[in-house]
Amino acid sequence: HSWLECTNYDASSTSNQEYWSAAACTGYARCGSYQQSHGFGIDTGFDYRPLLHNKPCQCSKDSPNAYSASAPMATYVPGQKVCLAYPAKNHVAAPCTNQYIPDTGVRIFRTQHPASNLTGDDPALHSWPVEYKHLNGPHQNGVVDYKGFQHCPKFCEDKGRALCSMCFNLEKDIAPGVYTFQWEWDFNSANDVYTSCWEARQFTMLTTHRRKSVIVQQMADIIQSQAMPEADNEHWWDARVKIIQEWLRANPLRIGVPEDGTIETIMQQISRGDKYVHVRVKAWNHIVTELQGIPGVCEKFATAEASPELPIELPPEKQELLQIPEDNNCDQSEQTISPLPLNTNEDPQESNVQPVSPFRGKLRPNKAKTLHHDSNPPPELQLSNQETKPKPISQMSMMERQQEWLRKKAEKAAAEKLRQQQEAEKELTFQPSLIKKQIPTKPVIEAEKAPSPPRLTRLKSAGRQRKQSSNTTKTAPATSKSSSRSLLDTVKAELAASTQPSTQLEPSSTPSITTPIIPTTSTTDPTIAYVSKALEAINNTAIISSTTPLTTASRKIGDDFHYDTTSSDTKGRYQLQDPTLFDLTSMYRKKDKYARCDGVALQMGRREDTHQEQLIAMAGALRHKVLFVLGGPGAGKGTQCAKIVAEYGFVHLSAGDLLRAERASGSENGDMIDRMIREGAIVPVKVTLDLLRKAMVDSGRDLFLIDGFPRNYDNLQGWNDEMTDVDVAGVLFYDCPEDEMEKRLLERGKTSGRTDDNIDAIRKRFTTYHESTMPIIEHFAEQNKVFHILAISTPDEVFEETKKAIEPIVQTHLVETTQRLLNAVFNNDWATYVVT
Numbered sequence: 108h109s110w111l112e113c114t115n116y117d118a119s120s121t122s123n124q125e126y127w128s129a130a131a132c133t134g135y136a137r138c139g140s141y142q143q144s145h146g147f148g149i150d151t152g153f154d155y156r157p158l159l160h161n162k163p164c165q166c167s168k169d170s171p172n173a174y175s176a177s178a179p180m181a182t183y184v185p186g187q188k189v190c191l192a193y194p195a196k197n198h199v200a201a202p203c204t205n206q207y208i209p210d211t212g213v214r215i216f217r218t219q220h221p222a223s224n225l226t227g228d229d230p231a232l233h234s235w236p237v238e239y240k241h242l243n244g245p246h247q248n249g250v251v252d253y254k255g256f257q258h259c260p261k262f263c264e265d266k267g268r269a270l271c272s273m274c275f276n277l278e279k280d281i282a283p284g285v286y287t288f289q290w291e292w293d294f295n296s297a298n299d300v301y302t303s304c305w306e307a308r309q310f311t312m313l314t315t316h317r318r319k320s321v322i323v324q325q326m327a328d329i330i331q332s333q334a335m336p337e338a339d340n341e342h343w344w345d346a347r348v349k350i351i352q353e354w355l356r357a358n359p360l361r362i363g364v365p366e367d368g369t370i371e372t373i374m375q376q377i378s379r380g381d382k383y384v385h386v387r388v389k390a391w392n393h394i395v396t397e398l399q400g401i402p403g404v405c406e407k408f409a410t411a412e413a414s415p416e417l418p419i420e421l422p423p424e425k426q427e428l429l430q431i432p433e434d435n436n437c438d439q440s441e442q443t444i445s446p447l448p449l450n451t452n453e454d455p456q457e458s459n460v461q462p463v464s465p466f467r468g469k470l471r472p473n474k475a476k477t478l479h480h481d482s483n484p485p486p487e488l489q490l491s492n493q494e495t496k497p498k499p500i501s502q503m504s505m506m507e508r509q510q511e512w513l514r515k516k517a518e519k520a521a522a523e524k525l526r527q528q529q530e531a532e533k534e535l536t537f538q539p540s541l542i543k544k545q546i547p548t549k550p551v552i553e554a555e556k557a558p559s560p561p562r563l564t565r566l567k568s569a570g571r572q573r574k575q576s577s578n579t580t581k582t583a584p585a586t587s588k589s590s591s592r593s594l595l596d597t598v599k600a601e602l603a604a605s606t607q608p609s610t611q612l613e614p615s616s617t618p619s620i621t622t623p624i625i626p627t628t629s630t631t632d633p634t635i636a637y638v639s640k641a642l643e644a645i646n647n648t649a650i651i652s653s654t655t656p657l658t659t660a661s662r663k664i665g666d667d668f669h670y671d672t673t674s675s676d677t678k679g680r681y682q683l684q685d686p687t688l689f690d691l692t693s694m695y696r697k698k699d700k701y702a703r704c705d706g707v708a709l710q711m712g713r714r715e716d717t718h719q720e721q722l723i724a725m726a727g728a729l730r731h732k733v734l735f736v737l738g739g740p741g742a743g744k745g746t747q748c749a750k751i752v753a754e755y756g757f758v759h760l761s762a763g764d765l766l767r768a769e770r771a772s773g774s775e776n777g778d779m780i781d782r783m784i785r786e787g788a789i790v791p792v793k794v795t796l797d798l799l800r801k802a803m804v805d806s807g808r809d810l811f812l813i814d815g816f817p818r819n820y821d822n823l824q825g826w827n828d829e830m831t832d833v834d835v836a837g838v839l840f841y842d843c844p845e846d847e848m849e850k851r852l853l854e855r856g857k858t859s860g861r862t863d864d865n866i867d868a869i870r871k872r873f874t875t876y877h878e879s880t881m882p883i884i885e886h887f888a889e890q891n892k893v894f895h896i897l898a899i900s901t902p903d904e905v906f907e908e909t910k911k912a913i914e915p916i917v918q919t920h921l922v923e924t925t926q927r928l929l930n931a932v933f934n935n936d937w938a939t940y941v942v943t
């Protein structure tokens with residue numbers, strides 16, 4: 108019968124709709140690798156009848172074969188028209204068969220919220236919470252209409268393996284994360300069901316974010332809200348979940364969030380509440396318990412701007428559910444908050460839900476208050492809390508926050524130790540399922556004696572293995588290496604554990620290396636102190652304003668940290684070498700073509716480690732940055748962009764080139780674009796923006812030169828409305844006299860083949876430039892964002908001027924990204940892209 112071969116198929120051209128093109132497929136169904144290696148439509152047993160097996164999907168999402176480099180998981184963009192491809196397998200009503208071929212219809216489903224990890228059960232058949240309508244229209248029995256499942260235009264050429272496809276529209280506001288989808292084809296009847304399941308990651312870029320301060324405020328509101336929901340009010344739950352997810356999205360580094368399973372527990376409770384309506388109040392109480400006391404909930408993490416209030420998407424009659432108490436005080440530690448009353452009507456399957464201890468919060472000092480309604484926490488939990496009242500987080504400096512964080516971490520480690528002791532005494536059999544909640548049963552030092560960890564694979568990126576470096580120095584390690592060693596081993600062990608299937612974490616299998624080890628962090632840990640110092644140095648570095656010209660190529664950051672743009676062919680490099688800690692530690696700018704990630708990498712290791720054993724953590728930019736490149740036609744924008752790309756590695760997107768390519772692709776807009784270009788007029792912004800957006804997403808990178816855009820107010824407006832998630836770092840304005848531009852364009856016209864490099868079109872373009880584009884340049888100039896570059900001299904001389912504008916931008920970008928990576932190291936947040 109049939110199955111989905113492709114979960115992200117480019118069906119935009121007729122030929123791709125008619126014939127299978129492997130190149131057009133960028134996403135596969137779960138466990139699709141075997142099928143993919145045999146070829147489209149070949150029978151390998153990939154068709155699956157859930158009613159015969161009592162499982163909604165053929166293989167589970169945590170199967171080791173779920174996705175592979177050759178059959179990867181799909182990535183969707185919010186609002187995308189998603190197309191799926193599958194083989195006809197003879198089931199199409201057509202002249203070469205008959206009009207009564209059975210086909211009862213196709214349905215497409217997905218899970219409600221993104222998964223916190225790729226484990227766990229799929230929703231049962233027909234209980235998926237979200238359903239999409241495919242765009243083929245329903246097939247009518249008795250009619251040869253090639254609709255529904257039967258959209259297989261070349262069916263009669265190869266009845267078995269002909270390509271069929273169907274598309275559906277994703278929501279524009281879908282939250283980022285990984286969702287599970289199911290394609291269900293009912294063949295002879297609604298009881299003769301075939302399914303394919305797959306995951307797709309929703310791309311985070313270019314979705315509209317609300318301002319962080321608003322999200323933070325809403326988090327504070329929902330945590331403090333004591334309003335009782337109506338029992339069956341789904342909106343109450345969904346609105347809260349949405350805010351939490353938005354908060355998580357706005358704080359991807361989890362700054363301020365303890366790494367003790369808090370996030371995992373929250374996500375677990377969300378999926379529990381999604382599944383069972385009647386446990387939502389209880390689940391919500393767990394979530395609130397987790398959230399209380401996290402500084403990031405209330406603190407305006409990052410540099411959230413003062414912002415206008417944005418409406419929460421709740422109908423007015425429900426607004427009171429999220430109302431802020433009059434004396435709203437963001438400092439959670441000052442408050443005693445009563446959770447919502449518990450609903451005793453717990454779900455019958457709750458005992459099957461993996462262990463979320465309702466008592467978890469009790470054992471953690473900063474959460475104790477929420478569960479101990481008397482104001483005296485148990486003496487063993489008081490720790491250093493008896494000291495003077497701490498400053499509210501919002502008034503602390505970055506360093507104070509870090510120290511506070513360290514203090515809390517130390518407190519938590521002590522409380523955790525206590526908990527272990529108590530549990531051991533009581534012989535409790537509590538078996539946490541979450542890696543980060545596991546506690547070492549051996550001293551950290553034992554990790555050194557453990558055999559080499561299994562080869563670590565990338566997190567968040569497919570696994571090309573790095574080549575072993577033959578010239579790695581293998582001399583004796585430097586002094587005081589045990590702390591760096593323990594940190595490194597700890598991180599490696601944790602990584603190793605996190606790459607093991609969860610079943611290996613059962614008590615019966617306890618290979619020492621899979622036992623994740625939580626570092627016993629304290630302020631005296633030299634590694635943490637070192638990273639903290641690096642952070643401090645970088646925090647104290649004034650980020651260079653984009654309008655300040657760079658006077659020297661080399662700058663000092665603090666006493667020990669040095670940034671040098673000329674040091675090597677890696678361009679920017681932070682030397683973080685401290686021989687007392689690591690033999691090899693450096694942070695450098697890195698482009699990883701395979702992972703399609705631009706960013707900063709931190710290399711950690713010891714001399715005796717092979718390159719493969721060294722850890723490389725990598726962080727890309729959080730927000731995408733663009734530099735607009737404007738100037739008259741022929742001013743030399745394209746010429747300079749090529750040089751910038753060669754020197755600094757931006758992605759160059761020429762709006763004119765994209766439009767010309769679109770025209771050549773035979774698109775429905777082709778004629779209109781052609782007319783506009785010949786006339787020197789400006790194409791409607793929607794067309795240009797769609798092309799820019801797609802090119803940005805496809806590049807997977809984060810620093811862009813946008814050449815020849817925005818050219819008028821319509822362009823600017825469209826950009827401001829749509830690209831709220833992208834920062835405009837500045838405008839490179841190439842200023843060249845008209846007669847010089849005309850001369851250049853006529854010269855270019857001899858070989859360019861462009862339909863607008865002739866004197867009539869050139870003159871029209873000059874008019875458009877003066878009337879429409881100059882006001883845009885002036886608009887940016889008023890915001891101090893324009894780098895004015897005279898473009899009359901030779902290309903190389905113009906480039907010397909260009910560099911002066913670019914370098915501060917690149918440097919700022921590096922400093923910001925480095926700061927993120929150091930924060931990740933400091934917070935032990937190895938979810939940051941990590942490779943060995």
Ligand SMILES: Nc1ncnc2c1ncn2[C@@H]1O[C@H](COP(=O)(O)OP(=O)(O)O)[C@@H](O)[C@H]1O
Nearest residue numbers: 739740741742743744745746851855900901902
């Ligand atoms: N500084 C320069 N001096 C002389 N010719 C130049 C200079 N910069 C570019 N050119 C030439 O002028 C023409 C137009 O340059 P191009 O980069 O395509 O401009 P734009 O992208 O602004 O239309 C090209 O043929 C290019 O080789």
Ligand SMILES: O=c1ccn([C@@H]2O[C@H](COP(=O)(O)OP(=O)(O)O)[C@@H](O)[C@H]2O)c(=O)[nH]1
Nearest residue numbers: 740741762763783784787788789790815816
């Ligand atoms: O955002 C844009 C960029 C370009 N164009 C069209 O594409 C032509 C060529 O632009 P390009 O930037 O390639 O060339 P330039 O005129 O700068 O040499 C312009 O005259 C416009 O007709 C447009 O409509 N919108």
